[in-house]
Amino acid sequence: MTENGKIAGTPPADDVQDFDAIVVGAGFGGLYMLHRLRSLGLRVRVFEAGSGVGGTWYWNRYPGARCDVESLEYSYSFSEELQQQWAWKERYAAQPDILRYANHVADRFDLRRDIAFDTRVRSAVFDEDANHWTVHTDRGDTVRAPFCIMAVGCLSLPRLPDFKGRDSFRGQLLHTGLWPAEGVDFSGRRVGVIGTGSSGIQVIPEIARQAGHLFVFQRTANFSLPARNRALDEDHVGRFKADYPQIRERARHAPAGIAGIPMPTESALSQADAVRQRVYEAGWERGSTGFTRLYKDLLTDPQANDTAADFVRAKIASIVRDPAVARALTPRNHFIGTKRICLDSGYFETYNRDNVTLVDVRDDPIEAITPAGLRTRSREFELDTLVLATGFDAITGALLGIDIRTSSGATLAAKWADGPRTYLGLMTAGFPNLFVITGPGSPSVLTNMISSIEQHVDWIATCLTDLRERGVRRIEADRASEDRWVEHVNEVADQTLFPRADSWYVGANVPGKARVFMPYLGGLGNYRLRCAEVAARGYEGFVLQT
Numbered sequence: 036m037t038e039n040g041k042i043a044g045t046p047p048a049d050d051v052q053d054f055d056a057i058v059v060g061a062g063f064g065g066l067y068m069l070h071r072l073r074s075l076g077l078r079v080r081v082f083e084a085g086s087g088v089g090g091t092w093y094w095n096r097y098p099g100a101r102c103d104v105e106s107l108e109y110s111y112s113f114s115e116e117l118q119q120q121w122a123w124k125e126r127y128a129a130q131p132d133i134l135r136y137a138n139h140v141a142d143r144f145d146l147r148r149d150i151a152f153d154t155r156v157r158s159a160v161f162d163e164d165a166n167h168w169t170v171h172t173d174r175g176d177t178v179r180a181p182f183c184i185m186a187v188g189c190l191s192l193p194r195l196p197d198f199k200g201r202d203s204f205r206g207q208l209l210h211t212g213l214w215p216a217e218g219v220d221f222s223g224r225r226v227g228v229i230g231t232g233s234s235g236i237q238v239i240p241e242i243a244r245q246a247g248h249l250f251v252f253q254r255t256a257n258f259s260l261p262a263r264n265r266a267l268d269e270d271h272v273g274r275f276k277a278d279y280p281q282i283r284e285r286a287r288h289a290p291a292g293i294a295g296i297p298m299p300t301e302s303a304l305s306q307a308d309a310v311r312q313r314v315y316e317a318g319w320e321r322g323s324t325g326f327t328r329l330y331k332d333l334l335t336d337p338q339a340n341d342t343a344a345d346f347v348r349a350k351i352a353s354i355v356r357d358p359a360v361a362r363a364l365t366p367r368n369h370f371i372g373t374k375r376i377c378l379d380s381g382y383f384e385t386y387n388r389d390n391v392t393l394v395d396v397r398d399d400p401i402e403a404i405t406p407a408g409l410r411t412r413s414r415e416f417e418l419d420t421l422v423l424a425t426g427f428d429a430i431t432g433a434l435l436g437i438d439i440r441t442s443s444g445a446t447l448a449a450k451w452a453d454g455p456r457t458y459l460g461l462m463t464a465g466f467p468n469l470f471v472i473t474g475p476g477s478p479s480v481l482t483n484m485i486s487s488i489e490q491h492v493d494w495i496a497t498c499l500t501d502l503r504e505r506g507v508r509r510i511e512a513d514r515a516s517e518d519r520w521v522e523h524v525n526e527v528a529d530q531t532l533f534p535r536a537d538s539w540y541v542g543a544n545v546p547g548k549a550r551v552f553m554p555y556l557g558g559l560g561n562y563r564l565r566c567a568e569v570a571a572r573g574y575e576g577f578v579l580q581t
């Protein structure tokens with residue numbers, strides 16, 4: 036950088052391409068944003084690091100990858116024709132089907148012609164005088180537009196822990212979030228998996244079926260429920276599609292953006308034990324992340340939470356045959372639901388196989404990756420393949436991976452050093468005309484991501500239309516409104532058990548990351564009303580300049 040905030044090596048001005056808006060990312064957020072902006076008549080350039088569309092579903096191709104929101108709800112609602120014509124095969128769609136769907140959407144709405152693939156955005160600089168963003172990419176593009184929209188995803192920067200000797204491993208080292216497109220053959224191999232979050236819990240049963248031997252290195256035992264995935268039957272789909280308009284409307288106002296998971300009204304503690312057990316048993320049989328929303332106090336009251344956690348702990352004990360393994364797999368250090376609850380297909384049953392060994396690395400920590408495998412404090416493991424299911428630098432990682440700054444010298448990295456600060460998760464004060472889709476401080480990862488994406492994209496598209504009609508060239512979050520919003524996000528989180536868990540929601544999985552509860556827990560329905568009110572009051576809490 037030079038002193039005046041211009042990037043060194045900036046090409047001459049005539050190499051700069053001008054657009055009305057720049058969108059970063061061609062996952063579900065970027066695709067829909069492009070579609071909406073184009074329908075407003077705007078000229079848009081989208082940059083995408085991958086070779087194709089789909090975002091998280093483009094990169095996470097590991098065997099067993101599957102969405103934990105039902106496919107009929109985890110899909111766009113903006114086009115009645117699209118939702119009527121697209122045929123989902125399974126209750127919970129597998130990654131290849133979701134990627135096919137993303138590609139279908141890109142083709143159906145002719146989106147590819149405005150997307151530059153295999154192109155990673157390196158920096159975005161706001162010119163305070165001219166009111167435009169200049170974006171530089173790793174392929175040497177320089178583009179300029181009054182508005183820049185970050186659709187970079189919440190779980191898109193994979194985290195590879197810095198194990199001693201990590202790069203010395205002679206075998207195959209993989210991360211679930213960067214899976215090779217050509218697939219991996221585990222037949223007869225000695226495989227290690229580090230991590231038992233949603234990705235680990237999905238990939239472990241699949242690898243176990245193929246591998247010679249599988250070692251699972253678990254630091255934290257996790258709560259998981261059987262997904263009860265199945266092929267969708269035509270009658271159910273027909274009824275669902277006939278009701279789509281009402282179902283989508285319910286989803287838009289539901290706390291998790293899912294019609295099938297409404298707001299609970301009963302307290303777990305107000306019910307007799309036998310009644311509660313029946314409710315949990317029905318929840319277990321149903322197979323849904325809605326399990327922690329069966330009662331209104333499960334995520335706020337430790338005693339209520341224990342009733343649900345104990346139910347799942349007893350299930351683990353009943354599935355896993357070896358009592359010592361069952362004990363090690365039983366979560367005891369966090370409240371159920373305060374780390375993302377998992378849905379699995381035969382996860383706990385996998386530990387009854389002779390070719391699977393659980394290694395508890397909380398008791399016996401990983402000391403190093405070695406050329407031949409992995410060494411814990413007490414043992415050496417020879418491995419052909421090591422799979423890191425170790426998660427992501429979530430919510431802020433991909434945003435801060437781009438050098439975002441203004442011509443007056445402010446950087447997003449400095450502003451967010453103690454944790455992200457936004458107004459409504461949509462904008463951050465000091466960075467005008469920069470929108471974030473499902474940014475920190477919005478419901479995002481606590482909801483059906485597609486419901487949240489549609490709400491943000493629609494709000495941004497309406498905002499840009501309103502600004503154009505009023506001749507406004509610059510919109511910025513007001514700092515005092517941002518402060519109040521951040522305080523509100525924290526207050527709501529502090530009324531729950533969530534902040535007590537060492538989860539990626541608080542950045543605990545990344546050493547040195549500020550511990551802040553990043554998503555907004557107020558529910559998508561309430562949040563949607565709030566955003567709509569803000570717009571209706573002339574963008575209350577934002578500063579507009581003509």
Ligand code: NAP
Pocket residue numbers: 101102103104190196211229230231232233234235237252253254255375378396401424425426427480539544
């Ligand atoms: P994750 O939930 O962050 O899990 C990472 C796992 O790796 C944890 O078990 C963690 O242990 C372990 N780990 C990390 N660093 C380690 C280290 N240095 N040593 C030992 N163990 C280590 O990541 P994820 O499983 O990829 O899931 C992330 C999110 O993506 C999910 O919560 C979900 O929102 C989304 N996702 C969804 C689906 C789905 O829809 N079904 C599937 C996959 C992912 P600790 O718990 O001790 O930190």
